[in-house]
Amino acid sequence: MKSQTMGSSLLVAGTSIGAGMLALPLVAALTGLGWGVFLMFLMWGLSTYGGLLIAEACRACPEAENLHGVMGRLMGPVGQGIAIAAMLFLYYSLCAAYISGGANVLGSLLAKEGVHLPFRITATLVVLLVAILVVTGTRVVDVVNRVMFALMLALLLYIVVSLLPEVSLSNVVLENSAPRILVAALPVLYTSFGYHCAVPTVVQYVQGKPHRFRYALIGGSSLPFGIYVIWMIVVIGVVSSATVISMAHSPDGVTSLMDAIGSHSRTASFDYMISAFAAFALGTSFLGVALGLFDYLAEVFGRSHGIWGRIETITLTLLIPLLAAIFMPGSFVTALGYAAIALVILAVFIPVALVWKVRKLHMEEPYQVAGGIPALAGAIIIGLLVIGAQFGVISGVLPSIG
Numbered sequence: 001m002k003s004q005t006m007g008s009s010l011l012v013a014g015t016s017i018g019a020g021m022l023a024l025p026l027v028a029a030l031t032g033l034g035w036g037v038f039l040m041f042l043m044w045g046l047s048t049y050g051g052l053l054i055a056e057a058c059r060a061c062p063e064a065e066n067l068h069g070v071m072g073r074l075m076g077p078v079g080q081g082i083a084i085a086a087m088l089f090l091y092y093s094l095c096a097a098y099i100s101g102g103a104n105v106l107g108s109l110l111a112k113e114g115v116h117l118p119f120r121i122t123a124t125l126v127v128l129l130v131a132i133l134v135v136t137g138t139r140v141v142d143v144v145n146r147v148m149f150a151l152m153l154a155l156l157l158y159i160v161v162s163l164l165p166e167v168s169l170s171n172v173v174l175e176n177s178a179p180r181i182l183v184a185a186l187p188v189l190y191t192s193f194g195y196h197c198a199v200p201t202v203v204q205y206v207q208g209k210p211h212r213f214r215y216a217l218i219g220g221s222s223l224p225f226g227i228y229v230i231w232m233i234v235v236i237g238v239v240s241s242a243t244v245i246s247m248a249h250s251p252d253g254v255t256s257l258m259d260a261i262g263s264h265s266r267t268a269s270f271d272y273m274i275s276a277f278a279a280f281a282l283g284t285s286f287l288g289v290a291l292g293l294f295d296y297l298a299e300v301f302g303r304s305h306g307i308w309g310r311i312e313t314i315t316l317t318l319l320i321p322l323l324a325a326i327f328m329p330g331s332f333v334t335a336l337g338y339a340a341i342a343l344v345i346l347a348v349f350i351p352v353a354l355v356w357k358v359r360k361l362h363m364e365e366p367y368q369v370a371g372g373i374p375a376l377a378g379a380i381i382i383g384l385l386v387i388g389a390q391f392g393v394i395s396g397v398l399p400s401i402g
């Protein structure tokens, strides 16, 4: 396999693996493991299909550098405006989720040392840390990101291997759950498979060769699927659904979950490893998303690249999500659900519209995603279901997850 294809698969996997690691066990405990895996598979399919559609649209407009350019070419300024609004909403919701999860992890680490800080202080500390890294520059973020990703995978392997003997099969029952809970779980599951901002880069990186970007997108998103399933089985097998469910509704569910897993090993340093793993899983996604939003806002608002310009841009990037995280208690899973609304627009509705236009104008080159009109219609219906589910959760018609 060519190294760009490999690199692209890892880019997709790296962007995708993130908050899902911490949210999915909470969700799967509520849906039951069997249904959890089935719904994850459905959301993985929707996400991969959307990624392939974006790739098809990018190939039809080789002169455009990113999704913004492709939108401008095919949909004009109104389409571009919708995409910009959806992108800002997605990025802000994700940053709010990462700040909330990160603050919980930092708070629990400090509490183990006897230092008890309120949530708003730990959230601000997490934001300052990310802000300093992003303002320092892309190269620094790149290095820190690679190191954290490698450490996260190593820790995951270690944790899974050490916990396997503790898994009790009686916990891993495939019990059924109420249909309303299954629908309510869809938005968070879908967000866990989001990586779509990386697709234009991947298509360019493999010179638009269909067999290579197909490999990168399908392979790169299957890796998170496999890792998420193993992780969910191990966590629920060790901690038991009943215990996890009691955490799902507490404001710092992530911390309780990490503590519960940590207490299942005889090694004293094990709970530090669990916290480090959670911090790296969140950190890799947070840095990627914060950097993407930072560059984007710098361009939109024309801020300078000097130090004061960068400080202004990072304030625009992180202040709103910080306030959202502080004033919306328990916002980790909730914010991931909100992100799903924007992600469906960006990774299902917009790609379907783009590809529709490309195919109608016969701009397509030999590559076309399989499935024709039925697949496009199916994606729209499932996408509507995901958005409807989140509105159901917001309005209280459906139970909230987390």
Ligand SMILES: N[C@@H](Cc1ccccc1)C(=O)O
Residues within 6 Å of the ligand: 015, 016, 017, 018, 019, 020, 021, 094, 191, 192, 193, 194, 195, 196, 197, 285, 289, 343
């Ligand atoms: N999948 C990422 C979230 C994400 C969504 C969309 C784009 C990029 C990232 C996570 O679980 O953290």
